Amino acid sequence: xxxxxxxxxxxxxxxxxxxxxxxxxxxxxxxxxxxxxxxxxxxxxxxxxxxxxxxxxxxxxxxxxxxxxxxxxxxxxxxxxxxxxxxxxxxxxxxxxxxxxxxxxxxxxxxxxxxxxxxxxxxxxxxxxxxxxxxxxxxxxxxxxxxxxxxxxxxxxxxxxxxxxxxxxxxxxxxxxxxxxxxxxxxxxxxxxxxxxxxxxxxxxxxxxxxxxxxxxxxxxxxxxxxxxxxxxxxxxxxxxxxxxxxxxxxxxxxxxxxxxxxxxxxxxxxxxxxxxxxxxxxxxxxxxxxxxxxxxxxxxxxxxxxxxxxxxxxxxxxxxxxxxxxxxxxxxxxxxxxxxxxxxxxxxxxxxxxxxxxxxxxxxxxxxxxxxxxxxxxxxxxxxxxxxxxxxxxxxxxxxxxxxxxxxxxxxxxxxxxxxxxxxxxxxxxxxxxxxxxxxxxxxxxxxxxxxxxxxxxxxxxxxxxxxxxxxxxxxxxxxxxxx
Amino acid sequence: xxxxxxxxxxxxxxxxxxxxxxxxxxxxxxxxxxxxxxxxxxxxxxxxxxxxxxxxxxxxxxxxxxxxxxxxxxxxxxxxxxxxxxxxxxxxxxxxxxxxxxxxxxxxxxxxxxxxxxxxxxxxxxxxxxxxxxxxxxxxxxxxxxxxxxxxxxxxxxxxxxxxxxxxxxxxxxxxxxxxxxxxxxxxxxxxxxxxxxxxxxxxxxxxxxxxxxxxxxxxxxxxxxxxxxxxxxxxxxxxxxxxxxxxxxxxxxxxxxxxxxxxxxxxxxxxxxxxxxxxxxxxxxxxxxxxxxxxxxxxxxxxxxxxxxxxxxxxxxxxxxxxxxxxxxxxxxxxxxxxxxxxxxxxxxxxxxxxxxxxxxxxxxxxxxxxxxxxxxxxxxxxxxxxxxxxxxxxxxxxxxxxxxxxxxxxxxxxxxxxxxxxxxxxxxxxxxxxxxxxxxxxxxxxxxx
Numbered sequence: 003x004x005x006x007x008x009x010x011x012x013x014x015x016x017x018x019x020x021x022x023x024x025x026x027x028x029x030x031x032x033x034x035x036x037x038x039x040x041x042x043x044x045x046x047x048x049x050x051x052x053x054x055x056x057x058x059x060x061x062x063x064x065x066x067x068x069x070x071x072x073x074x075x076x077x078x079x080x081x082x083x084x085x086x087x088x089x090x091x092x093x094x095x096x097x098x099x100x101x102x103x104x105x106x107x108x109x110x111x112x113x114x115x116x117x118x119x120x121x122x123x124x125x126x127x128x129x130x131x132x133x134x135x136x137x138x139x140x141x142x143x144x145x146x147x148x149x150x151x152x153x154x155x156x157x158x159x160x161x162x163x164x165x166x167x168x169x170x171x172x173x174x175x176x177x178x179x180x181x182x183x184x185x186x187x188x189x190x191x192x193x194x195x196x197x198x199x200x201x202x203x204x205x206x207x208x209x210x211x212x213x214x215x216x217x218x219x220x221x222x223x224x225x226x227x228x229x230x231x232x233x234x235x236x237x238x239x240x241x242x243x244x245x246x247x248x249x250x251x252x253x254x255x256x257x258x259x260x261x262x263x264x265x266x267x268x269x270x271x272x273x274x275x276x277x278x279x280x281x282x283x284x285x286x287x288x289x290x291x292x293x294x295x296x297x298x299x300x301x302x303x304x305x306x307x308x309x310x311x312x313x314x315x316x317x318x319x320x321x322x323x324x325x326x327x328x329x330x331x332x333x334x335x336x337x338x339x340x341x342x343x344x345x346x347x348x349x350x351x352x353x354x355x356x357x358x359x360x361x362x363x364x365x366x367x368x369x370x371x372x373x374x375x376x377x378x379x380x381x382x383x384x385x386x387x388x389x390x391x392x393x394x395x396x397x398x399x400x401x402x403x404x405x406x407x408x409x410x411x412x413x414x415x416x417x418x419x420x421x422x423x424x425x426x427x428x429x430x431x432x433x434x435x436x437x438x439x440x441x442x443x444x445x446x447x448x449x450x451x452x453x454x455x456x457x458x459x460x461x462x463x464x465x466x467x468x469x470x471x472x473x474x475x476x477x478x479x480x481x482x483x484x485x486x487x
Numbered sequence: 488x489x490x491x492x493x494x495x496x497x498x499x500x501x502x503x504x505x506x507x508x509x510x511x512x513x514x515x516x517x518x519x520x521x522x523x524x525x526x527x528x529x530x531x532x533x534x535x536x537x538x539x540x541x542x543x544x545x546x547x548x549x550x551x552x553x554x555x556x557x558x559x560x561x562x563x564x565x566x567x568x569x570x571x572x573x574x575x576x577x578x579x580x581x582x583x584x585x586x587x588x589x590x591x592x593x594x595x596x597x598x599x600x601x602x603x604x605x606x607x608x609x610x611x612x613x614x615x616x617x618x619x620x621x622x623x624x625x626x627x628x629x630x631x632x633x634x635x636x637x638x639x640x641x642x643x644x645x646x647x648x649x650x651x652x653x654x655x656x657x658x659x660x661x662x663x664x665x666x667x668x669x670x671x672x673x674x675x676x677x678x679x680x681x682x683x684x685x686x687x688x689x690x691x692x693x694x695x696x697x698x699x700x701x702x703x704x705x706x707x708x709x710x711x712x713x714x715x716x717x718x719x720x721x722x723x724x725x726x727x728x729x730x731x732x733x734x735x736x737x738x739x740x741x742x743x744x745x746x747x748x749x750x751x752x753x754x755x756x757x758x759x760x761x762x763x764x765x766x767x768x769x770x771x772x773x774x775x776x777x778x779x780x781x782x783x784x785x786x787x788x789x790x791x792x793x794x795x796x797x798x799x800x801x802x803x804x805x806x807x808x809x810x811x812x813x814x815x816x817x818x819x820x821x822x823x824x825x826x827x828x829x830x831x832x833x834x835x836x837x838x839x840x841x842x843x844x845x846x847x848x849x850x851x852x853x854x855x856x857x858x859x860x861x862x863x864x865x866x867x868x869x870x871x872x873x874x875x876x877x878x879x880x881x882x883x884x885x886x887x888x889x890x891x892x893x894x895x896x897x898x899x900x901x902x903x904x905x906x907x908x909x910x911x912x913x914x915x916x917x918x919x920x921x922x923x924x925x926x927x928x929x930x931x932x933x934x935x936x937x938x
Contacts, residue, residue: 384867386842399852401854401856401857401859402857404825404857404858406857407853408852409851409854410851410863411849413848414847414865414867415846415847416839416845416846417844417845418839418842419840419842420842421839421867421868422866422867422868423866423867423868424864424865424866424867424868425850425863425864425865425866426864427850427852427862427863427864429852429859429860429861430859430861431857431858431859
């Protein structure tokens with residue numbers, strides 16, 4: 003048996019110190035409001051964005067409620083509290099005039115996204131992915147608009163949607179995540195600046211992947227975006243979300259709200275590759291990722307599937323959930339969460355079974371390395387009326403290194419005798435047998451670990467759209483290398 | 488964060504404090520511990536559903552001020568013996584409302600050099616053996632009820648097994664509650680097992696009459712190196728009675744602890760069990776069976792703390808819920824930093840027999856070391872239709888088939904009970920609680936005979 007503390011192969015160690023490659027800052031002029039949170043600031047943001055009265059009202063109501071709330075302390079994470087008064091709640095790259103086409107996007111912005119590997123050039127796109135790009139507080143570009151317009155699909159930045167489709171936004175905004183839901187949802191509801199909105203009409207199968215790319219650039223700001231996705235009857239959409247941020251010593255706050263609504267027979271597939279700046283090897287800096295994501299399966303036979311790969315952020319605090327209201331509706335949650343160095347993640351899901359014969363699956367894979375702390379926290383709730391409900395949960399944790407931690411806190415509640423719920427969780431390290439087998443086949447230590455880790459995550463990766471799956475695998479190997487000894 | 492709504496100073500039970508202290512006599516050395524515990528209750532207040540650990544316990548129905556102080560009563564020996572399991576051949580110790588009854592108990596002299604008897608006596612006669620352990624094993628931080636016990640406890644059971652001594656006969660400690668009306672009794676048990684000693688302890692809580700009384704028990708166990716304790720604990724309280732039991736066990740090197748708990752009858756039952764594996768090679772097994780019917784609530788909280796390398800633990804809890812019963816299981820496996828080579832398993836399986844029943848299960852792992860094998864599993868469901876079909880296809884009618892399967896589900900936990908007569912007694916209590924038909928039970932009962 004191997005010694006518990008084996009010296010780390012120097013070549014692997016070298017790789018481990020590989021820098022976060024998206025940590026650069028774009029030098030771009032931006033409009034930033036002074037830091038602080040007050041009614042005045044919110045009125046100012048709202049006025050700047052020419053928002054209708056009802057939205058301002060929504061914000062102010064949220065703010066008033068927010069001021070009565072206290073920051074939650076139950077997540078299994080430790081961090082310096084965020085000073086909400088020192089954050090600037092609005093920062094946008096300066097635009098001289100209204101853009102007519104993508105060609106007019108500031109070349110510096112263009113460069114930034116090229117560097118991130120995201121081309122705004124529609125022609126250069128590999129496959130059909132329509133993309134909305136959010137830079138600090140505002141959406142800067144949306145691609146493939148015409149094609150989507152033909153099908154009646156609305157996909158735009160949140161601000162545009164407020165202008166062009168106020169009736170839809172008003173109907174669904176806050177209907178899944180009410181502003182009173184929790185501390186950060188209330189904050190977001192008060193100060194959210196932009197985000198994406200998508201509406202898929204009845205019977206339409208969205209032919210391309212919709213995607214939003216989030217980028218924090220300015221210092222001293224937070225990002226508070228809002229995503230609202232509505233899939234009307236019998237429609238289908240697959241949505242991708244990616245994000246990065248520059249390397250800074252300060253901790254920046256990201257508090258987003260994502261709301262999904264699936265009506266009868268609709269299906270939403272939501273994939274996230276989260277790669278916010280995780281802080282340096284000593285745990286300095288990094289993004290605080292406090293996100294509320296929830297989907298409502300309103301209609302019968304609707305389906306919402308969450309897939310997430312969480313490799314970034316200093317602290318992640320995120321529970322993409324499904325409210326299974328419609329009969330025979332389906333909720334899925336596939337997650338890979340990786341914590342290395344001093345990263346901490348408290349993530350999981352909630353599956354609330356209300357309708358008859360509702361089904362949910364939870365597959366969560368946590369990987370801890372370095373001093374990382376990784377927690378799965380979940381709730382499976384079977385209401386009295388959820389006859390024939392079925393849940394299967396599997397939460398596996400892999401520990402790499404003897405200073406990290408893996409924790410599991412599942413809450414299971416059933417009020418219906420005909421429901422069937424299964425939960426299992428395991429925690430272990432890569433076994434010596436697995437390593438030995440790979441090594442004796444001539445596979446290098448690092449490749450062997452990478453292979454085993456990829457195998458460990460396979461159930462989740464295969465749920466990701468192809469390009470994302472490749473990106474996720476690469477991300478994982480970069481984040482992990484050297485953490486094995 | 489603790490946001491107790493009950494103000495500690497409003498705990499009327501603490502009015503007893505002065506009287507209890509005045510009666511201590513030579514046991515006055517326990518005063519600092521009692522004062523600290525009293526202050527804890529006063530400052531923190533008693534738990535409310537707002538405390539995470541008490542969220543599902545519906546503790547609101549328990550008003551600690553609704554109970555009086557027990558008064559001494561003489562119980563009829565014949566009736567007491569009837570309450571004990573038949574043919575147990577154990578060393579019987581009887582406590583009424585928490586107070587030791589020497590006249591109803593066997594003489595401790597036969598057990599020498601082991602010391603088995605009244606805790607009150609031990610405070611006076613064996614201070615050097617009691618002091619290092621009393622109030623030193625259980626941490627009442629999140630459990631002000633245990634602190635209430637510490638501050639007011641007047642008597643209990645003390646078991647001391649010296650080095651290398653093996654007690655052949657099981658100890659049967661019978662705690663009779665509600666003998667003097669709607670009282671709060673504070674049973675307390677301290678078990679100290681020296682190196683390489685062995686014992687079996689049967690802790691039996693039973694109701695006298697049909698009062699709505701409140702049993703607030705604390706058990707502390709210290710196992711020295713290579714000691715072995717088999718511990719069976721069952722509560723068969725009166726209908727509507729409250730039972731809170733806090734158990735803490737600390738284990739040294741190579742010690743072995745197996746605890747089997749059965750909550751069969753009572754209104755609100757809450758058991759907390761904490762085992763600290765503080766020496767390499769220590770092993771701990773916790774198992775439990777809950778059979779709850781109409782308006783019963785049973786809450787089991789367990790926590791196993793693996794403090795050092797090479798320690799193992801297993802937990803296995805099963806619940807059968809019928810009527811409008813509510814079951815809660817919260818199990819924690821904690822592995823400390825650098826505690827390597829840990830094997831820990833935790834299983835919780837739950838059978839819901841009616842639509843009114845609710846089950847909350849929270850199986851948790853908190854792991855800070857990497858070379859470990861820790862797993863937990865939880866299931867919630869009804870009887871397997873394939874199994875039912877198989878039985879039906881063999882000509883067994885549906886009702887019998889259901890009963891057999893329900894019984895089989897329960898029996899796996901009961902089979903671990905080390906003393907046969909105790910196992911039979913528990914099985915018969917389980918039968919009485921299960922919605923089994925009288926006719927069919929004969930068939931099932933026959934099965935027990937062979938166990």
